[in-house]
Amino acid sequence: MMKISKITKNFNKLPLQIILIISFLTPTITLVGLVGYLSIKNSEKIVKEMINNLSQEIATQVVQNLDSYLALPQQISQNNYRLVQGNFLSFDNLQSWEYHLWQQIQDFPNIAFIAVANTNGEYRAGERLNNNIFTINMVSPNNNFTFKSFNTNELGEKTNLYKSLPNKDIREQIWYKKAITQGKQVWSDLHVSYLEPVLLISNLRPIDIDNNGKFEGFLNTTIKLDQLSNFLSSLKLSPSSQVFIVNNQGELIANSTLEIPFNQKDKTLILAQNSDDKLTSFIAKSLKNKISNFAEIKNTEKFIFSLDNDNYFTQVIHYQHYLGLDWFVVVVVPQSDFMKPINATFKVTILILLLALIIAIIISLLTSRWLAKPIQELATASYDLSQGNLTKKIKIQGVKELTNLSHAFNYMAEQLLTSLHALEKVNNELENRVLTRTQQLAEAKDKAEVANQAKSTFLANMSHELRTPLNAILGFAQLMMRSNTLPPQDKEKIGIINRSGEYLLTLINNVLDLAKIEAGKMSLNPQKFDLYRLLDELEDFLRLNAEQKGLQLIFEKHKETPRYLETDSVKLRQVLINLLSNAFKFTQEGGVSLFVKPEKLNLENEPKKINLRFEISDTGSGIEEKQIQELFKPFNQTDTGKNSQEGTGLGLVISRKFIELMGGEITVKSEITVGTTFLFNILANKVDNIPMEKESFVSRVIGLQSQDVASRILVVDDKTVNCQLLSSLLIPIGFAVREAYNGQEALNVWEEWQPHLIFMDMRMPVMDGYEATQAIKSTIKGNATAVIALTASVLEEEKVICLSAGCDDFLRKPFRQQAIFEIIQKHLGVEYIYESDSSFVDHNYDILTTENLMVMSDNWLKEMYSATLILDEDKILNLIREIPPENQNLANSLQELVNNFQLEQITQLIETIIQK
Known part of the structure; x- marks a missing residue:
C-alpha cells in the first residue's frame, strides 16, 4: 500500500498532457505487445511440433534406407549360396569363382566387394574401387598368404598387380573368426578397406552344405558406408540440420556432413563426441551427459539442447537389425532455421507497434492541448484569485464540464469577496485575543522558570546541609574503628553506625x-x-x-x-x-x-x-x-x-x-479509617548464587617517613566539627595542622604560616572558598600551595566550577580516610608508614556451603543448630571459637552471617546435613 500511495503521489505531480499521452499509449502498447507476444509463443509451439514431425519423418526415411541398403548384401549371399548348393560353384576350386565375382560386382554398383573363402585359407574377391576401377583379389597358402589385388580388363581377366600386402591369412582375420564362431549369417565389425580409405561392413555367411557341422567356407558381401553419408547428406531438412549414425559405443558410422568417420593414420573409428564438426561433437557430448550409454535408448528419445543462444531439437532412433547390428540414428534440427520467418514477422509487428505509438502520441498531444488550454486559463484565474484579484471573470467555451466549471469559479469568486469582508472583522478580534493570551503565557513561563530555579537551589542546599553533618558522623566513626583499644562489641556497634551512615548518605543522594x-x-x-x-x-x-x-x-x-x-x-x-x-x-x-x-x-x-x-x-x-x-x-x-x-x-x-x-507499575487501595494498601510489581532475573560482599581492607596508615620539614596542612571549614575531624586524623600521623573557619581567616593563616596544602570548604560565611582560592592562586607563592576543594554538593558541575576557580583537586563530603591520605600523597609526595591490622585478617571469608560445615562433628552441628533456632548469640559465638585454626575460613564465614543477622541461612544449611 505504501508503494501504491507513493506512485500515486508522484503521478499527481505530472502535467495533464503527459497523463493523457500515458493514457493513450498504455493500452496501445499493452494490446500490441500482448498480441505480438502471444503470436511469437504460438509460432514457437507450432515450430516445435513441426520440427518433431519432420525429424520423425527423416528418421523413418533413414531407417527405410538402411533396411534397403543392408538387404542387398544378404540377397547376393543367398544367390551365391544357391549356386553352391547346385554344384555350380565349389569351395575346392576358388579360381572358378573369379569371373563370377567380377561379373557380380559390376551388376551391383552399391557393393564394395563380393568374396568367398574356404577353410584352407584361400580367398577370392571381386572389388569395385573409386572411379569404377575393378579388381580381382586373392589370398593363397601357396604364396604365404600374401594378399594380392589385380587390375582387370573388359573380359574380367587379371592384368597387372594393383597392390600386394603380406601375411593376410584369412583365417586369422576377426571377421572370419566371428563367422565361424557364430555359425550363422552375421554382420562383421566395422573396418577400413585394404585398398582405399573407406569404411566397410560385411555380410558373412558360413557354408555347411551337408549340415554336419563342418564348414567348407563362407560367403562375404561387403558394402561401403560412405554411401550412407551421401544419403544422409541428401536429406536436407533445413539449412543447418544434421543427421548422423553411431553404434552403441558412440563411434561415428555416417554423417550428413560427409565427415570421414575414422582416423586415416591408424584406421580406428572416432567417437562422435570427438568429431571435427562442432554440432556433431556438441550433440554427442550432450547426449552422454543425459544418458550414460546409448543402450539405455530402447526405441525413440527426444531432447532439446542449447548452444549459442539456439535450441537444437534432437531425436535419437534405435535401429536394430536381426543379424546383429545395433545402431542409433540421430536427427538434429536447429530451431533458428524455422524461426527466421517468424522473426521477420516479429520485426513487422515491432514496426506496426512503433507506428501505432506515433499515431497515439499525435492524437494524445492534440487532445491534451485541446483540454489543457481552458484548464490553464482556470489555473491562471485561480492564481489571480489567490493574489487577491476577486473581480476577474473568466469565460470558457468548449467542453461542457469545463464551461460549468468556469461558471462555478466565477460564483466562488463572488462568495469569497463577500466572505473576505466578514473575515477581516473576525481577524481583528482574534488578533486581540491572541495578543492577550501570548502575554499570559509569557508570564506563566517566567513563573515556571523561577519555580524551577528555586527547586534546583533548594535541592542543592538541602544536599549540602545533610551531607555536611554526615561527614562528621562517618569520619569520627572511621576514626573510632581505627582504635586498637576499643572492645570488639563496641567496635561492632561503631560498624553498625558507620553502615547506617553510609546508607543514609545513599538516601540523601537519592533525594x-x-x-x-x-x-x-x-x-x-x-x-x-x-x-x-x-x-x-x-x-x-x-x-x-x-x-x-x-x-x-x-x-x-x-x-x-x-x-x-x-x-x-x-x-x-x-x-x-x-x-x-x-x-x-x-x-x-x-x-x-x-x-x-x-x-x-x-x-x-x-x-x-x-x-x-x-x-x-x-x-x-x-x-x-x-x-x-x-x-x-x-x-x-x-x-x-x-x-x-x-x-x-x-x-x-x-x-x-x-x-x-x-x-x-504501582496501584493503591484505601478505605477511610481502615487503612491503605500499596501494591507494586517489578521484573527481575533469578540467580543461583552471588558472592558475599567482602570488605576491602588496606594497610592502615600509622605515620610518615622521616622528613626534614614537617608537612603543613591548613583545614578551612565553617563547621568546627569538620575541622576537628581532619585534625584528629592527620595530627597523629605526623602532619602539622592548623584550622580556619572562613575564607578571610584562611588568607591570614596562609600569609603567616605558608602551608603546603589547604583543604578548602567552598561554602563559608565572610568569604567563601572560591574567592579565597582565587586570591591565593593569584600570587606567585600561592601557586606552590596545593588547594583541595571540599564540598558537600553532589552536582557534577560543581567540580568544574571549583577547578576553574583555581583548586588543584576536588573531594566530596563525606569522604573516606584513605581518600584523604591518597590525595595528600598525590600532591605533596609524602611516604607513609603502614601497619597491617591483624583484626582484618580474620575477615576473609567464603560463601558458606554444606561441604564447609561437614568438617565439624555431629555433636557440634547439633549444638549450632539448636543455638540458631533459639537465637542464642553468645552460644553461637562460643561454638565459632571452637573451630580449629585450619578451618579459619569457615569461622570467618559464620561470623559474617552472625554480624549480618543471617542465622536462618546457617539453620537451613545444617538442616540439609542432618536430613542426609
Missing part, C-alpha cells in the same frame, strides 16, 4: 533523583543481590520506629520467593523505604505489613525472569477516593499528609518512576 527523573536522565543499574538480606536490613531499620509508636511490624515472603535476584537493588530499597515510611507516618495503632510473592513469567528466551509482587499495608487513617488520583503528582499531599506537616510530596513520585524503570 536529587527527582531532578534527574524530570530531565529524563534516570537509568536502571541492575546488580545481583540477596533479597532476604535486603528485607532483613529494612526490618531491622524500621523496628525501632515501630516499637516507639507501639505498632506491629510484619515482614512475610512466599515460600517460593527466590533469595538471589538481579535488578536495581538501590532503587528497590528506596521504593520500599518510601512506602513503609509513609505507612508508619499515617498509622497510629495496629501495624504495618510487607508481603512478597513471585510470579513466574513463561518466556522461552528468558526462563529465569520473574514478576515479583510487593504488598505494603497499614491500618492508618486511609485516603479519600478523590485524592488517590493526586497521590503521584509532584509536591502534592493528601489532607492527612498536610496535617502531619511531614514530607514534601516527592516520595511517591520518585517511587513510581523507579518502579516503572524496573518494568512494573
Whole structure:
C-alpha cells in the first residue's frame, strides 16, 4: 500500500498532457505487445511440433534406407549360396569363382566387394574401387598368404598387380573368426578397406552344405558406408540440420556432413563426441551427459539442447537389425532455421507497434492541448484569485464540464469577496485575543522558570546541609574503628553506625533523583543481590520506629520467593523505604505489613525472569477516593499528609518512576479509617548464587617517613566539627595542622604560616572558598600551595566550577580516610608508614556451603543448630571459637552471617546435613 500511495503521489505531480499521452499509449502498447507476444509463443509451439514431425519423418526415411541398403548384401549371399548348393560353384576350386565375382560386382554398383573363402585359407574377391576401377583379389597358402589385388580388363581377366600386402591369412582375420564362431549369417565389425580409405561392413555367411557341422567356407558381401553419408547428406531438412549414425559405443558410422568417420593414420573409428564438426561433437557430448550409454535408448528419445543462444531439437532412433547390428540414428534440427520467418514477422509487428505509438502520441498531444488550454486559463484565474484579484471573470467555451466549471469559479469568486469582508472583522478580534493570551503565557513561563530555579537551589542546599553533618558522623566513626583499644562489641556497634551512615548518605543522594527523573536522565543499574538480606536490613531499620509508636511490624515472603535476584537493588530499597515510611507516618495503632510473592513469567528466551509482587499495608487513617488520583503528582499531599506537616510530596513520585524503570507499575487501595494498601510489581532475573560482599581492607596508615620539614596542612571549614575531624586524623600521623573557619581567616593563616596544602570548604560565611582560592592562586607563592576543594554538593558541575576557580583537586563530603591520605600523597609526595591490622585478617571469608560445615562433628552441628533456632548469640559465638585454626575460613564465614543477622541461612544449611 505504501508503494501504491507513493506512485500515486508522484503521478499527481505530472502535467495533464503527459497523463493523457500515458493514457493513450498504455493500452496501445499493452494490446500490441500482448498480441505480438502471444503470436511469437504460438509460432514457437507450432515450430516445435513441426520440427518433431519432420525429424520423425527423416528418421523413418533413414531407417527405410538402411533396411534397403543392408538387404542387398544378404540377397547376393543367398544367390551365391544357391549356386553352391547346385554344384555350380565349389569351395575346392576358388579360381572358378573369379569371373563370377567380377561379373557380380559390376551388376551391383552399391557393393564394395563380393568374396568367398574356404577353410584352407584361400580367398577370392571381386572389388569395385573409386572411379569404377575393378579388381580381382586373392589370398593363397601357396604364396604365404600374401594378399594380392589385380587390375582387370573388359573380359574380367587379371592384368597387372594393383597392390600386394603380406601375411593376410584369412583365417586369422576377426571377421572370419566371428563367422565361424557364430555359425550363422552375421554382420562383421566395422573396418577400413585394404585398398582405399573407406569404411566397410560385411555380410558373412558360413557354408555347411551337408549340415554336419563342418564348414567348407563362407560367403562375404561387403558394402561401403560412405554411401550412407551421401544419403544422409541428401536429406536436407533445413539449412543447418544434421543427421548422423553411431553404434552403441558412440563411434561415428555416417554423417550428413560427409565427415570421414575414422582416423586415416591408424584406421580406428572416432567417437562422435570427438568429431571435427562442432554440432556433431556438441550433440554427442550432450547426449552422454543425459544418458550414460546409448543402450539405455530402447526405441525413440527426444531432447532439446542449447548452444549459442539456439535450441537444437534432437531425436535419437534405435535401429536394430536381426543379424546383429545395433545402431542409433540421430536427427538434429536447429530451431533458428524455422524461426527466421517468424522473426521477420516479429520485426513487422515491432514496426506496426512503433507506428501505432506515433499515431497515439499525435492524437494524445492534440487532445491534451485541446483540454489543457481552458484548464490553464482556470489555473491562471485561480492564481489571480489567490493574489487577491476577486473581480476577474473568466469565460470558457468548449467542453461542457469545463464551461460549468468556469461558471462555478466565477460564483466562488463572488462568495469569497463577500466572505473576505466578514473575515477581516473576525481577524481583528482574534488578533486581540491572541495578543492577550501570548502575554499570559509569557508570564506563566517566567513563573515556571523561577519555580524551577528555586527547586534546583533548594535541592542543592538541602544536599549540602545533610551531607555536611554526615561527614562528621562517618569520619569520627572511621576514626573510632581505627582504635586498637576499643572492645570488639563496641567496635561492632561503631560498624553498625558507620553502615547506617553510609546508607543514609545513599538516601540523601537519592533525594536529587527527582531532578534527574524530570530531565529524563534516570537509568536502571541492575546488580545481583540477596533479597532476604535486603528485607532483613529494612526490618531491622524500621523496628525501632515501630516499637516507639507501639505498632506491629510484619515482614512475610512466599515460600517460593527466590533469595538471589538481579535488578536495581538501590532503587528497590528506596521504593520500599518510601512506602513503609509513609505507612508508619499515617498509622497510629495496629501495624504495618510487607508481603512478597513471585510470579513466574513463561518466556522461552528468558526462563529465569520473574514478576515479583510487593504488598505494603497499614491500618492508618486511609485516603479519600478523590485524592488517590493526586497521590503521584509532584509536591502534592493528601489532607492527612498536610496535617502531619511531614514530607514534601516527592516520595511517591520518585517511587513510581523507579518502579516503572524496573518494568512494573504501582496501584493503591484505601478505605477511610481502615487503612491503605500499596501494591507494586517489578521484573527481575533469578540467580543461583552471588558472592558475599567482602570488605576491602588496606594497610592502615600509622605515620610518615622521616622528613626534614614537617608537612603543613591548613583545614578551612565553617563547621568546627569538620575541622576537628581532619585534625584528629592527620595530627597523629605526623602532619602539622592548623584550622580556619572562613575564607578571610584562611588568607591570614596562609600569609603567616605558608602551608603546603589547604583543604578548602567552598561554602563559608565572610568569604567563601572560591574567592579565597582565587586570591591565593593569584600570587606567585600561592601557586606552590596545593588547594583541595571540599564540598558537600553532589552536582557534577560543581567540580568544574571549583577547578576553574583555581583548586588543584576536588573531594566530596563525606569522604573516606584513605581518600584523604591518597590525595595528600598525590600532591605533596609524602611516604607513609603502614601497619597491617591483624583484626582484618580474620575477615576473609567464603560463601558458606554444606561441604564447609561437614568438617565439624555431629555433636557440634547439633549444638549450632539448636543455638540458631533459639537465637542464642553468645552460644553461637562460643561454638565459632571452637573451630580449629585450619578451618579459619569457615569461622570467618559464620561470623559474617552472625554480624549480618543471617542465622536462618546457617539453620537451613545444617538442616540439609542432618536430613542426609
